Amino acid sequence: MTDNHLMWENLGMDVKTHDILCEVLPQAFGDVYLTQENRPNGMDYFNMVVGDIHGLRPAELIKLQEEEGKKVVGTFCIHVPDEVVFAAGGIATGLCSGSQFWVPGGEKVLPTATCPLIKASLGAHFDKTCPFFRICDLFVGETTCDGKKKAWEILSEDAEMYIMDIPQMKRPQDFKKWEEEIRNYITKIEEITGNKVTEESLKEAIVISNNKRKALQRLNNFRKLDNIPISGRDVLLIHQIAFYDDPTRFTEMVNKLCDELDKRKEEEVSVFEKGTKRILLTGTPLSIPNWKLHQIIENSGGAVICEEMCTGIRYCEALVDESGENIDEMVENLAERYLGHINCACFTPNKARIDDIIRLAKEYKADGVIDVNLKFCNIYDTEGYFVEKAMAEAGIPCIGIETDYTDEDAEQLKTRIGAFIEMLS
Amino acid sequence: MTDNHLMWENLGMDVKTHDILCEVLPQAFGDVYLTQENRPNGMDYFNMVVGDIHGLRPAELIKLQEEEGKKVVGTFCIHVPDEVVFAAGGIATGLCSGSQFWVPGGEKVLPTATCPLIKASLGAHFDKTCPFFRICDLFVGETTCDGKKKAWEILSEDAEMYIMDIPQMKRPQDFKKWEEEIRNYITKIEEITGNKVTEESLKEAIVISNNKRKALQRLNNFRKLDNIPISGRDVLLIHQIAFYDDPTRFTEMVNKLCDELDKRKEEEVSVFEKGTKRILLTGTPLSIPNWKLHQIIENSGGAVICEEMCTGIRYCEALVDESGENIDEMVENLAERYLGHINCACFTPNKARIDDIIRLAKEYKADGVIDVNLKFCNIYDTEGYFVEKAMAEAGIPCIGIETDYTDEDAEQLKTRIGAFIEMLS
Structure with a gap:
């Protein structure tokens, strides 16, 4: 028995079923990632992390739990501030699941007409x-x-859950309300970890998280170049890993990669052929290991140069103001960033997202926009009405794609996306 | 040209298309309603109101607008307190739409995977x-x-809209937040109507609305009897009309009908044959003219004896505390009733709804429960998990039904519902 298998058994996992996943993941990763030419060496770290995704980091987390008494807090949304967990000496990890492998398990307790991300998350559990x-x-x-919102009720039958009620609008009173939610979240995390959140620890957590964002922003900036030194799928992978890796080590590794990309920039190295069309993706998140669209686009004459998504710009672009001097000010700054600067379709209205897409399309010199919707995500699907309208007005070619975690629509997507990219020529 | 046609033209309606609806509605109403035997005479009023649904009340509203300068406020949800509109001398009218006729129009701007009620409402507009x-x-x-939430953004492109942000939870702070929303709503309605909401007018509005609820409650109580003096579909129709009729006249008419039902009670008159199975419906609302399920159930050996729905008990069961002495206390009482006592699946958690269903099943002596879901309503669909579980635990036979506004599934529903009712024997 491998060390991983022992760990999984100790965790009470269904090791036999899990083995099926362990068999298919490396093949999928190889197909999407290792077939690429001229990848930066700095990708080695991220290859390693994802290569043993259910071994390396889990082992590390268990060690921190056992040896240092640390608590691990799992989250499902970029509106939940990691800083609170870090400031209480805890570890935050994203749990959104991106594989069809878990979907049937979710469908045992959830309606079929639920988005695959939610079904996969509950199935994985x-x-x-x-x-x-x-x-x-x-x-x-x-x-x-x-x-x-409703899936958590089912999940909470089998696990301890804490729910943050995010305002559905962004009026001044909603920021006050979100501050209150963050304050209550601090209390809950203090309870769980047994540690107080102090001015010092919260300030430090804000800086750590900002540094991670800055590194990701630095990485994304290379995609604005005419010669793009890294593929879209590689950047996507890094964004996905950001959700569960140690933030300080992750930041260091991203910056190391960026040093290498700086050299590529000087040497005008591109991983794409001349004439490759620059595609901005907008819409629902692409959780690990959901690499389907990037693979199709980048195998069809396109380069993904930006993701206006939770697994992308929405996660890293805005920083938390670091000037807060006390807990109240810091909470206010967290609320400002986590409510004000994430333009998720869950808000009404959400015009700022449309402005973001247009701005990003310019900054990243997009030739076209693909509006991606995970099947049964009603909020992004409905907002697609405004995305398509705004893109038409701005003269930016745009198509809407609806997909899920299966491969059943791969051929259809290849045809549609291929035709769209061809049309851009 | 009839008076109605002239009015519709003046309203800028698409009269030609609307004529198609005018042709099919009387037939549908006749099939469902006028085929019933031994209906109470008190139904005549409601027959008349629905018989000229797009004529009578609209003409009355226009007259009140033109002659008294009254403002008409359209709402889509029983969480929005009518009392505020009444207190400012305005008229409130429900707008939720229940016909497939309007769905294709809604699908022009909304995703197909949206519930028919929302699609029909936007299509009607x-x-x-x-x-x-x-x-x-x-x-x-x-x-x-x-x-x-997202449909309103599209609707607001073509009409003045005001949005109330309902809390998604029911913690003490959420009641405070809902009070604030109600206070802001008062300000908005004062602006629109040009009238102040006063202690007197708000108190009067609370009493008017409570009287309507009491009348409906009185009506529903007859359905608890062994000999049920009125059909489920008739009670449903009355609930549907409650959303748009003049509240004082409506209350009078319901009470008049109830006087007649009192006599039937004494005489032990039932509109159902002995052995008819008593069915409680729970789930998503049945907006006018959605009578499909009631018709199928009551033509298959069942009697609908209670609707744990927005078009049912959720609308009328809880009263607003009338003891408020000033605006603040009255707003607090409104918040308590409109947040605390409507157990919509939009809340998390929503255990109180499960308790309601079990309590109502006992009070109304239900033989079985049908959990109804409008297709693509994710919240009620997901909550169905808890409904079915709780019914199994309580030993109450239960099936889940998913349907929309089309008649395509009518045969399938007849078979399933027929088998369910047979199974209850």
Whole structure:
């Protein structure tokens, strides 16, 4: 028995079923990632992390739990501030699941007409086939969308959950309300970890998180170049890993990669052929290991140069103001960033997202926009009405794509996306 | 040209398309309603109101607008307190639409995977085929579910809208927040109507609305009898009319009908044959003219004896505390009733609804429960997990039904519902 298998058994996982996933993941990763030419060497770290995704980091988390008494807090949404967990000496890890492998398990308890991300997350939990779900001391849910809001009730039958009620609008009173939610979240995390959140620890956590964002921003900036030194799928992978890796080590590794990309920039190295069309993706998140669209686009004459998504710009672009001097000010700054600067379709109205897409399309010199919707995500699907209208007005070619985690629509997507990219020529 | 046609033209309606609806509605109403035997005479009023649904009340509303300068406020949810509108001398009218006729119009702007109620409402507006949408001076939306929350953004492109942000939870701070929303709503309605909401007018509005609820409650109580003196479909129709009729006249008419039912009670008159199975419906609302399920159930050996729905008990069961002495106390009482005592699946958690269903099943002596879901309503669909579980634990036979506004599934529903009712024997 490998060390991983022993760990998974100790975690009470369904090891036999999980083995099926362990068999298919390397093949999928190889197909999407290792077929690429001229990848930066700095990708080695991220290859390693994802290569043993259910081994390396879980083992590390368990060690920190056992040896240092640390608590692991699992989250499902970029509106939930990691800083609070860090400031209380805890570990935050994202739990959104991106594989069809987990979907049937979710469908045992959820309606079929639920988005695959939510179904996969609950499936990963109830089928006991994801170590991260087994390790967490607390799950933190939110009321961002109907599917998640109601799914947490089912998840909470089998795990300790804490729910943050995110305002559905962004009026001045909603910021006050979100501050109150963050304050209550601090109290809950202090309880769970047994540690106080102090001015010092919260300030430090804000800086750590900002540094991670800055590194990701630095990485994204290379995609604005005419000669793009890194593929879209590689950047996506890094964004996905950002959700569960140690933030300080992750930042260091991203910056190391960026040093290498600086050299590529000087040497005008591009991983794409001349004439490759620059595609901006907007819409629902692409959780690990959901690499389907990037693979199709980048195998069809396109380069993904920006993701206006939770697994992309929405996660890293805005910083928390670091000038807060006391807890109240810091909470206010957190609320400002986590409510004000994430333009999720869960808000009404959400015009700022449309402005973001147009701005990003310019900054990243997009030739076209693909509006991606995970099947049954009603909020992004409805907002697509405004995205398509605004793109038409701005003269930016745009198509809407609806997909899920299966491969059933791969051929259809290849045809549609291929035709769209061809049309851009 | 009839008076109605002249009015519809003046309202800028698409009269030609609307005529198609005018042709099919009487037939549908006749099939469902006029085939019943031994209906109470008190139904005559409601027959008349629905018989000229796009004529009588719209003409009355226009007259009140023109002659008394009254404002008409259209709403889509029972969480929005009518009392505020009444207290400012305005008229409140429900706008939720229940016909497949309007769905294709809604699908022009909304995802197909949106619930038919929302699609029909937007279709009725954009196709200009419902006079109520044309008459309203203001639409009031809310953030109860994803579908509605995002649909209002599209509707607001073509009409003045005001949005109330309903809390997604029911903690003490959420009641405070809902009070604030109600206070802001008062300000908005004062602006629109030009009238102040006073202690006197708000108190009077609370009493008027409570009287309506008491009348409906009195009506529903007859359905607890062994000999049920009125059909489920008739009670449903009355609940549907409650949303748009003049509240004082409506209350009078319901009470008049109840006087007649009192006599039937004494005489032990039942409109159902002995052995008819008593069915409680729970789930999503049945907006006018959605009578499909009641017709199927009551033609298959069942009697609908209670609707744990927005078009049912959720609308009328809880009263607003009338003891408030000033605006603040009255707003607090409104918040308590409109947040605390409506157990919509939009809340998390929503255990109180499960308790309601079990309590109502006992009070109304239900033989079985049908959990009804409008297709693509994720919140009620997900909550169905808890409904079915709780019914199994309580030993109450239960089936889940998913349907929309089309008649395509009528045969399938007849078979399933027929088998369910047979199984209860």
